Amino acid sequence: MAGKILVVGSLNMDLVGCASRIPVAGETVTGRAFFDEPGGKGANQAYAAARLGGKVAMLGRVGSDDYGRRMRGNLERVGCDVSGVMPIPNCASGIALIFVADSGQNSIIIVPGANGRFSPEDVEAAAQEHFRDAALVLLQLENPVATVVAAARAARRAGASVILDPAPAQTLPDELFHLVDVLTPNETEATVLAGLPPGRVDPPHAMAIAHSLQERGARAVIVKLGEQGCVLAAEGAARRLPAPRVEAVDTTAAGDVFNAGLAVALGEGMDLVQACQFASRAAAVSVTRMGTQIAAPTRDEVDALAG
């Protein structure tokens, strides 16, 4: 049986407005739909991995409010162990304000709330109970970076592999690169990590950046390129892997679903190339519908896309 996937990360309530396009600064655009749903990069990864059949636990913090209870409950419903998701008294849950355009593109403002108060000491206190039996630890950057570093150290001590999604984009301390087995930036995050102006890159450029991030200490780097697929740079493998062609209606959380698929596949013993292909299929299914956790695919849907 595949080992436990431990997600250490954020939980946000997503407040989503859909409109023909995303407003520019100073502009008001009339939307056509609104919904709220549990999200957050960490929780999305945990939810999607559980839905794909992984044995998943999550560590994180929510506020002492209805949003916190709802977010925790949503993870519980897919079988995720939420004993490490604790409410902080007198604190608000994390919030994400998301605009989705008809093109499927999005823009997001996050207000961290309880996610910003998840400390390295909290991780240390949970290390014995929660990291001990983890095979893979999934991290992102919606908690303080010191907390992410503490989680990566705890994972290493426990002998677990570390997959870091460096999102939202920011520069990182050198130590973190050395603690990471698989680093999975999208193109914007890859350019920021490489010290370049944020922007789009073509696959050869993405591969060059991936190699430079390997030189900084990450064992393997996967640059996620959306509809262009991904590039994988690992020992003995430098490959561009295409993505399935689908009609995208909402790309929010596609990267989270990719990482969930990657973890489930690696946990089941697939190699990195096979795991990237599985992850790309999972992300492709998720962009064909609106939302984040509500868009996470089932295993059957991902397998069906394999043809």
Ligand code: RIB
């Ligand atoms: O990656 C998508 C997620 O980013 C959303 O669910 C939102 O909460 C933000 O964290």
